[in-house]
Amino acid sequence: MTSLRVLGCSGGIGGAHHTTAFLLNQTILLDAGTGVAELSSAELLQIEHVFLTHAHLDHIAYLPLLLDATLGARTRPVIVHACAATIQTLKTHIF
16 A cells, blocks of 8 residues: 655745655655654654655755764665756755
């Protein structure tokens, strides 16, 4: 059975509002907005793939934090999927 958990779908933050992030079947993250903060450490470790729709901050804000929080505990890297322009933006401005 497929499960989709909405972690955030708001254009802003504050209170119960979180920016775009969806968790598919516990292992696939669709965008990495502030909603990722809703996940436990164990849930973060289950993520194997991150698909980014584009490089706006509300869609990638928690990617660096996700990677930093789980780096020492992972046996395999997280695979980030995005178009070439988004990957280049991440390399130039985030990592």
